[in-house]
Amino acid sequence: MLKTLTTDFELDLEADVLVIGGGPAGTWAAWSAASSGARVVLVDKGYCGTTGCAAASGNGVWYVPPDPEARETAKASRESLGGFLSDRSWMDRVLDQTYANVNQLAEWGYPFPTDDEGKPYRRSLQGPEYMRLMRRQIQRAGVKILDNSPALELLVDNDGAVAGATGVNRQTGEKWIVRSQSTIIATGGCAFLSKALGCNVLTGDGYLMAAEAGAEMSGMEFSNAYGISPAFSSVTKTLFYNWATFTYEDGTVIPGASSHRRSIIAETLLQQPVYAIIDKAAESMRPSMRLAQPNFFLPFDRAGIDPFTQRFPVTLRLEGTVRGTGGIRIVDESCASSVRGLYAAGDAATRELICGGFTGGGSHNAAWAISSGYWSGKSAAEYSRSLGEYKTQRLVLGVGEVGLQSGSDRSQPLATDEVIQAVQAEVFPYEKNYFRTEQGLTESLGKLNHLWQELRSSQVTSDKELIRAREAAAMVATARWMYSSAIERKETRGMHKHQDYPELDANQQHHLISGGLDQVWVKSQPLSIEKPLSKIGAAV
Amino acid sequence: MIELVSESRCIKCNICVNICPTNVFDRVADAPPTIARQSDCQTCYMCELYCPVDALYVAPESDVTASVNEAELVEVGLLGSYRENIGWGHKRTSTAKADQTFQILKQMK
Numbered sequence A: 001m002l003k004t005l006t007t008d009f010e011l012d013l014e015a016d017v018l019v020i021g022g023g024p025a026g027t028w029a030a031w032s033a034a035s036s037g038a039r040v041v042l043v044d045k046g047y048c049g050t051t052g053c054a055a056a057s058g059n060g061v062w063y064v065p066p067d068p069e070a071r072e073t074a075k076a077s078r079e080s081l082g083g084f085l086s087d088r089s090w091m092d093r094v095l096d097q098t099y100a101n102v103n104q105l106a107e108w109g110y111p112f113p114t115d116d117e118g119k120p121y122r123r124s125l126q127g128p129e130y131m132r133l134m135r136r137q138i139q140r141a142g143v144k145i146l147d148n149s150p151a152l153e154l155l156v157d158n159d160g161a162v163a164g165a166t167g168v169n170r171q172t173g174e175k176w177i178v179r180s181q182s183t184i185i186a187t188g189g190c191a192f193l194s195k196a197l198g199c200n201v202l203t204g205d206g207y208l209m210a211a212e213a214g215a216e217m218s219g220m221e222f223s224n225a226y227g228i229s230p231a232f233s234s235v236t237k238t239l240f241y242n243w244a245t246f247t248y249e250d251g252t253v254i255p256g257a258s259s260h261r262r263s264i265i266a267e268t269l270l271q272q273p274v275y276a277i278i279d280k281a282a283e284s285m286r287p288s289m290r291l292a293q294p295n296f297f298l299p300f301d302r303a304g305i306d307p308f309t310q311r312f313p314v315t316l317r318l319e320g321t322v323r324g325t326g327g328i329r330i331v332d333e334s335c336a337s338s339v340r341g342l343y344a345a346g347d348a349a350t351r352e353l354i355c356g357g358f359t360g361g362g363s364h365n366a367a368w369a370i371s372s373g374y375w376s377g378k379s380a381a382e383y384s385r386s387l388g389e390y391k392t393q394r395l396v397l398g399v400g401e402v403g404l405q406s407g408s409d410r411s412q413p414l415a416t417d418e419v420i421q422a423v424q425a426e427v428f429p430y431e432k433n434y435f436r437t438e439q440g441l442t443e444s445l446g447k448l449n450h451l452w453q454e455l456r457s458s459q460v461t462s463d464k465e466l467i468r469a470r471e472a473a474a475m476v477a478t479a480r481w482m483y484s485s486a487i488e489r490k491e492t493r494g495m496h497k498h499q500d501y502p503e504l505d506a507n508q509q510h511h512l513i514s515g516g517l518d519q520v521w522v523k524s525q526p527l528s529i530e531k532p533l534s535k536i537g538a539a540v
Numbered sequence B: 001m002i003e004l005v006s007e008s009r010c011i012k013c014n015i016c017v018n019i020c021p022t023n024v025f026d027r028v029a030d031a032p033p034t035i036a037r038q039s040d041c042q043t044c045y046m047c048e049l050y051c052p053v054d055a056l057y058v059a060p061e062s063d064v065t066a067s068v069n070e071a072e073l074v075e076v077g078l079l080g081s082y083r084e085n086i087g088w089g090h091k092r093t094s095t096a097k098a099d100q101t102f103q104i105l106k107q108m109k
Helices: A002-006 A024-035 A068-077 A088-107 A127-140 A205-212 A239-243 A262-269 A283-292 A294-303 A364-393 A416-427 A430-434 A438-456 A463-488 B015-019 B046-050 B070-075 B081-086 B101-106
Strands: A011-020 A040-043 A058-060 A124-126 A144-146 A151-157 A162-168 A175-185 A225-230 A245-247 A274-277 A312-320 A342-344 A396-398 A511-515 A521-525 B002-005 B025-028 B031-035 B056-058
Touching: A011 A024, A011 A144, A011 A162, A011 A364, A024 A040, A024 A127, A024 A175, A024 A364, A040 A175, A058 A127, A058 A294, A068 A088, A088 A364, A124 A127, A127 A144, A151 A175, A151 A205, A151 A463, A162 A396, A162 A463, A175 A205, A175 A364, A205 A342, A205 A463, A225 A262, A225 A294, A245 A262, A262 A274, A262 A312, A262 A430, A283 A294, A283 B101, A294 B081, A312 A430, A342 A364, A416 A430, A416 A438, A416 A463, A430 A438, A438 A463, A463 A511, A463 A521, B002 B031, B015 B025, B015 B046, B046 B056, B046 B081
Parallel strands: A011 A040, A011 A175, A040 A144, A175 A342
Antiparallel strands: A058 A124, A151 A162, A151 A396, A162 A175, A225 A312, A245 A274, A274 A312, A511 A521, B002 B056, B025 B031
16 A cells, blocks of 8 residues: 555665755755755655756846945835835845845855946856756765755654655656655746646645645635746747747737736637747847847747747747745744745745745746745754754654545546646636636636545556646646635735625735645635744744 | 657766656666656656766657657757757857847847
């Protein structure tokens, strides 16, 4: 039986801090924990260095020098877009930490360019280079990396504190266990296998594991980000569509459509194809564009299209909570979750604190990954020290359920692919997720709840299917928190567009906390969270 | 999606097997890796970057398979083109240093 997973391991490790996820947030977490003297193990479903949405992409960073005026502009610029749910004190500390850490990247040798005044320009990172450097740095700091080793469930002690995780090497089939004093979830968001660039490793696994240990989510209604890409391609990069003209098939301009008004593109796509051409970019700018984002041009060059002079069909791919802002609820400045011993960082954690209900690719998310990664690593290391000798004496138990345990002896084999297609059918369509309605959300939730029951009562028949089954469960769970929260937010705010309530309602300027597995719940929470650094490790 | 592992170029280092974020390849003893789970390919091009001998080709189509011809790809300079563009590989310099994002953002307003 699969439950032997918790008793029979080829690889049995102990660590002070376990980091789950090897993207920007995970590597910054691992580096800062290791630099604080902790023994750190980092596990990744893929390969630390290429995994996650940052590695495959060019990344803007919310990097603003400590000039009061520039900082004020940076803070003010997105507050209304985010629906006034962000917190200025969190913005300040993220701006400070990001500034320091990006400068650290320069010291480590990241080849930042200089601008036309000869000053270093540090607001953009090429993903492959950035993540290759981060892997090297954490190895130097002594972090043990397990690649191709998805975590499947968290371990919890008798007092409910998280104490590590178990998982499997997806290539060798070897099962692993890491017993740790503290654990950081840095698994990214959930894009529901939409093939948006670099996003298919992001299936909400960390949310599911955290929720099974009792953690809460926040801002899951802000989960309907869609990125523009050529219709045939995975490259969801929106920046250059600032200089695009969007047209119908016959070449007529679509009124009002722009990269900032994607809803018009989505509405049109419901009826007919949409074309784009990057014709507003001046001739002189085009070489700079190639140098800024080489991978934007990759699909065009390979398909034989000149995007500056030839129209091409576009689509909107779901990026879900990756470029949404919801995720695991953060309860204090240490980036602790509501469960003892469990921390969250990067896209896996809520980003409402710095950008409210709206973000985009890179920028705030990149800054958040860096700073929340850094803080969670430091705090997790500190917490682990505070446990002292007790740490190795704990009895621990895996708390994963759906996809890991069968419902009963008469369980049906799990039809994983069908479950995944069914959840995608509820979250991909613009008319369901982009433009939300009470009726649509209710119908979707009915189907999603049914899917959850199906997962609950099914059995995974082989170890090989385990990883996909857990991903399927994570996606269904994520969609249920998303839509349950979306139903509760009876207004339009940030990226959450509710057709039945098209206006922002001043009485709903609060966060929506959600959680639960068999029974999903949602409650509202006033904006200000605990400001001072709470006693490390204290359950809240 | 990934469409080609060149038999003639592959040096069987299996780096692509190790670094693919979505575990598309399988290693094979004394032979180039196979594309074992093509539909899991997320068209992120990372395998091409890490291949030291430009033996891989990822077609731009992310949802359907495409047929490719190695000789033609070489002729039009597409095999290894991404690595060349971002300056990855032996004796190359990363083009991150030449990133012109600041020029682009100046035009944004």
